[in-house]
Amino acid sequence: MLGDGGRIVSILVSEQGEELKIVFDYSEERVHIIKKFDWYRWSSKEKSWYIKNNSESIKQIKLLFKNENVIIESNYSCFNKKALNQMSDALKLKGYSHKTVKSYLGHINRFADFIQKSLYDIDINDIKKYTLYLLDEKNSSHSFVNQAISSIKFFCTAVLHQSHFSMELLPRPKKEKKLPNVLSKEEVINIINSLENEKHKTIMYLIYSAGLRVGEVVRLKLDDIDSKRMLIRISQGKGRKDRYTILSELTLKQLRKYYILYKPEQWLFPGGNGKSFLTERSVQKIFEDACNKAKIKRKVTVHTLRHSFATHLLEGGTDLRYIQELLGHTSSKTTEIYTHVTQKNLSNIKSPLDNI
Incomplete structure (x- = not known):
């Protein structure tokens, strides 16, 4: 400073x-x-x-x-504040999640900062310049740029009600086809075993054994665990959808051990103040520390446990349609990406070098 x-x-x-x-x-x-x-x-x-x-x-x-x-x-800042408030209201009325609202408003804020003019006066050239700026100068990923365009499109439709330029004329960067990182079963075990705190260990058990998103595991409540039917209820997951996923025997044993020690009341994993659930960032930090202790050198995130869950199920012979249901994917095409990282079929192929 x-x-x-x-x-x-x-x-x-x-x-x-x-x-x-x-x-x-x-x-x-x-x-x-x-x-x-x-x-x-x-x-x-x-x-x-x-x-x-x-x-x-x-x-x-x-x-x-x-x-x-x-x-x-x-x-023009006062006008932009008004525009952002209007967009926030429109997103909430459409039923978008808090996470999406925050993300879309962040994109519009950055766009406004770039164009240095009133958001009520934007045109298609402003959007094109911003798109090129994100791609060329910021080196943003194509998925980030596409989300930025989607947020601007929403703003134009819901707030400006503009029809003098068509967003369909705006080219979008080609969608990147990236394969998910997957941990081996041994690496997953090493990560879990590196944790000494039973609360932290229980969180990782749940994410991997049930294929949960980090936002889903922190929002679990006691009555979401159905030990009689061996199911976990996910309330209002991504896309505002409810679903059920599996509860493993080992995870149930770990949950019972955790309950005796911590005795949670409403939220399964309460935050520091006890009134709300644990933050997503806290879980990410727990995972990062566990990976360091387990000497995982590859670039992985908490979400990698979910990818590993799906891949290991597929390698074990579980039908792709069932995996789609457990993960809560709307489209089967989203789940099909795991067919590209499974060893199930690739392990049967022998390199020509080995035949020489």
Whole structure:
């Protein structure tokens, strides 16, 4: 941090729109930074600095004050706040999950920051420029760019009700075909055995043995565990869908051990305050630490346990349609990706090198 550290640098666009008004708590280092600009002026009356208002100045401000908390307010920021509120309401009325709402609003915020204009005045060229920026400069994945386009499309339809340009004319980057990372059964066991905390161990047991998403395991309640039918009920999973998945014998034993120790009441895995469920980030951290202890060198995430569950079922002879149901996939094509990573068929193929 510069100067006394952590004080806010507020950058405001003046009413004339030709200058940027910069306000901050005084420090010699900050003043020295301002004087690096080609043109600047000091207003003793307003106790503010002014520089030219253009995209390059804004980029330079962000770069030079990169260790500061920079707030950029413009003469159109109030309109954009209104637009974002309208989009938030529209997403909620459509029944989108909290996670999707947060993700879509994040995309629109980044888009607004890039175009530096009112969201009510956007056109197809703004969207094309932003798409190219994400692909060329940010090196964003195609799935990230496609989600950004989808969020902008939703904004145009639900908030702007625009028909003067067609989103269908906007090209989308080709969908990437990536194979999921899969852990071997031995690696899964090593990860689970590396955990000493019974709560943490129980979470990993559930994710792998039932193919759960991290957002599903943290939201489990006591009455979601049906030990008589050996099933786990997933309430309002991805896509707002309920489903059942399997409860393994070993996981049930682990759950009983965990219950005796922790005695959870409503949520199976309560958070620190006891009033809500454990955060997804907490589970991710538990998994990362477990992988380090188990000496897993490959790039894997908690979701890799779900991929491993599906792949190991397929290798064990379980029909793909049943795996689709257990995972909660709407389309069988989503589940078919596991046929490309299973060893079931590949292990029967012999390399020509071995026949030489």
